Amino acid sequence: MAEPSLPGAASRLRSGILDDNPVYRQLLGMCPTLAVTATLAGAVTMAGATAFVLVMANVVVALLRNRLRGHLRILVFTLTIATFVTIVDRVLAAYLFEMSRRLGRYVPLIIVNCIIICRCEVCASRQPIHVAISDAFGQAIGFLLGLTSIAVVREVLATGGAFGYTLPEAWWPRWTVMKGPPGAFITLGVLMGLVNWLSRRKGR
Amino acid sequence: MAEESEREGGLLTYIGQAWLVLVLAVCFGTALAAVEKFTRPKIERNIKDFIAARLVEMFGKGTTTTEPVELDVTVDGRERTVPVYPAIRGGRRVGWGIQAEGRGYDTLLMVIGVDESVETLVGYRVVTSLETEGIGDVIELQPGKPASVAFVEQFAGRDASRPLEPVAPDKPATGNRVHTVSGATISSKGVVATINANLAAVREKLRAMSKEAGGDG
Numbered sequence: 001m002a003e004p005s006l007p008g009a010a011s012r013l014r015s016g017i018l019d020d021n022p023v024y025r026q027l028l029g030m031c032p033t034l035a036v037t038a039t040l041a042g043a044v045t046m047a048g049a050t051a052f053v054l055v056m057a058n059v060v061v062a063l064l065r066n067r068l069r070g071h072l073r074i075l076v077f078t079l080t081i082a083t084f085v086t087i088v089d090r091v092l093a094a095y096l097f098e099m100s101r102r103l104g105r106y107v108p109l110i111i112v113n114c115i116i117i118c119r120c121e122v123c124a125s126r127q128p129i130h131v132a133i134s135d136a137f138g139q140a141i142g143f144l145l146g147l148t149s150i151a152v153v154r155e156v157l158a159t160g161g162a163f164g165y166t167l168p169e170a171w172w173p174r175w176t177v178m179k180g181p182p183g184a185f186i187t188l189g190v191l192m193g194l195v196n197w198l199s200r201r202k203g204r
Numbered sequence: 205m206a207e208e209s210e211r212e213g214g215l216l217t218y219i220g221q222a223w224l225v226l227v228l229a230v231c232f233g234t235a236l237a238a239v240e241k242f243t244r245p246k247i248e249r250n251i252k253d254f255i256a257a258r259l260v261e262m263f264g265k266g267t268t269t270t271e272p273v274e275l276d277v278t279v280d281g282r283e284r285t286v287p288v289y290p291a292i293r294g295g296r297r298v299g300w301g302i303q304a305e306g307r308g309y310d311t312l313l314m315v316i317g318v319d320e321s322v323e324t325l326v327g328y329r330v331v332t333s334l335e336t337e338g339i340g341d342v343i344e345l346q347p348g349k350p351a352s353v354a355f356v357e358q359f360a361g362r363d364a365s366r367p368l369e370p371v372a373p374d375k376p377a378t379g380n381r382v383h384t385v386s387g388a389t390i391s392s393k394g395v396v397a398t399i400n401a402n403l404a405a406v407r408e409k410l411r412a413m414s415k416e417a418g419g420d421g
Contacts, residue, residue, distance in 0.1 A: 067224050075225055083232040087239050094243040097250035105310075105334045 006127055009134035016138020023146025023188075024195045028114040032106050033147060034184040040162045043151035044144070045099050049092065049107060051140030053084040054116050055133060061124035062132035068125055077120040078111070085110045115139055153187045154178045251303075251331060255289055255315045258329040259301045261345075262317035262360075263291045269301065273413070277405040279305075286406055291317065297417065299326055300410055306398025308343060308391035310334035316399055318364045322410045325362040328399060340391035351385060355392060358382050359399070365407070367400040 007015065022028045032050070036042045060080045061068075068076060089107045092100040100107070110116070119139055124132040155162045158179045160172030177183050219226075252272070260267045272287035279286065289301035302316040312333050317326035330344040342349070345356040362368060363380050370393045371381045384392040 064224065064228075069221060069224075072222065072225055076228060079225065079228055079232060083236060086236055090239050090243045090247070093250070094246035097247075097254065101332060104332060 006123075006131075009131045012123060012127075012131055012135035013138040016135060016140075016142045017145065018142070020139075021142040021146060021195075022115045022139055023143060023150075024192055026115070026118075028118060029143060029146075031109060032113065033150065033188065034181065036103060036106050037147055037151040037154055037184060037187075038158070038179050040148060040151045040155050041099065041164075042102055043147040045092070045096065046103060046106065047140070047144035047147045049088045049103075050110055050113060050115070050143055051136075052088050053081060053110055053113075054119060054140050054143075055136040056084045057081050057116055057120055058124040058132040058136040059129060061120045062127065062129040065125050065127075073121075073125060074117075077117050077125075081116050081120075082111050115143060149191055150184070150187050153191070154183050158183065251313075252289075254331055255301055255303060258315050258331075259289060259291045259317065261329065262301070262327045263293060263299055267291050267293045267298070272303065275406050275409050277409065279405045280401045284405075286402065288406060288410065289315070302402055302406055303331070304398050304402035306394055306401065308333060308335050308394030308398075309340045312343075312394055312398060314395070314398060316402060318403070318410075320414050322364050322403070322407050322414075325359055325364045325368075325399070325403075327356070327360045328395065329356075335388075335391045340388045342385050342388045343391050343395050355383070355385055364403055367404070368396050370396045 016022070020026060023033050029050070032046050036046045057077070057080050061077060064076065085108060088110070089100075092103070092107060119132075119135055123135040127135075152162065155178075157175040158177075159174060160167035160169070166172075175183070178187070256269045259269055269289045269291060272289045275286045275288055277284060277286055284305070287303040289303070290297050291299040291301055297320055299317060299319045300322070302318065304314050304316050306312045306314070310333070312335075313331040314328050314333075315331055316328045318324065319326060333341070333344060335341045335343060342352045342355055344352060346352040358377065359368075359382060362382070366380060369379075369381045370384045371377060373383045373386055375381070375383075377383045382396060384396075
């Protein structure tokens, strides 16, 4: 069933991390990228939740790919994604309650994260399960890198530390603006510019 | 006859097309029911612990609570079971924490603190909310944000025996009037409406329980 022209598992894994990075190259999943990167802990949890949904949705869709009907495929993708998002939402509320309260509104929003439905369409509905899993891990690692890179810059500048460990205010004046939406946009813009500059220098 | 066979054909075609979606819906529904059964007790315990911590904030250090009393009441015309947590200090019940559901911009779960005879509001705290970050979340107590502190703290000491009245920030907040927040009017009015509706529903039952306890004592 695999189309010979489509990339293999190793290529899918690699491209998700760098060349097709969901944050810096595809500009997908911008809502959590901007909203939950005020702290590193929030960014890592969101990336983990998204990774779980990505992998599980890709597995289910890849297993069903020969039975999917063209006009019903989006319905199947949405049904699958919504199920795994609900599972991750309940598990977070049960075992990471404080984090679940902080991320609250953004965890259910994973359902409309374009990265996941895009990978179901581009890869899982066309390629075998091992390629779909590699693809999901590649995109999940890429998303994790995207979120954590932004969160590190924002949290360090805003609080002088990370994970609750901070420098005294006398050593590092707090850049409060980095906690809010302006800080998110500024950091994303600067890092994206840096990634583009580095890519051009490498000729990618 | 031909029409009937056409209709049957249509139904079969529909099932033939959609069988995968139907099977998936059943499988996923079952899986979600299992996850709900497994996680619900843990989530309920988390909410109880969270509310116990908020009661300490509202009623002062040393406040403890026990399992909630469940009151079957009508809130805004709907039958509901409202859990009410006794706030206990020095071995004596000093008030109640009413677990209230309401709506701001979206679903809102909060705990409302009142004194034992439901005469005075002690405050409220948000348990879970889906209000917009940076706008509607002003209704949650955030020590670093003066607007949120001012909004939440204005509820303490208000008369709990009559409804609160939301007013615009440029009008005086005397008596039972409380200021809404510009830019978050729906969320702030949602808090007031939730407090009014839940207090109206449980007030008499709680007063009866207080009298009963007083009589026993």
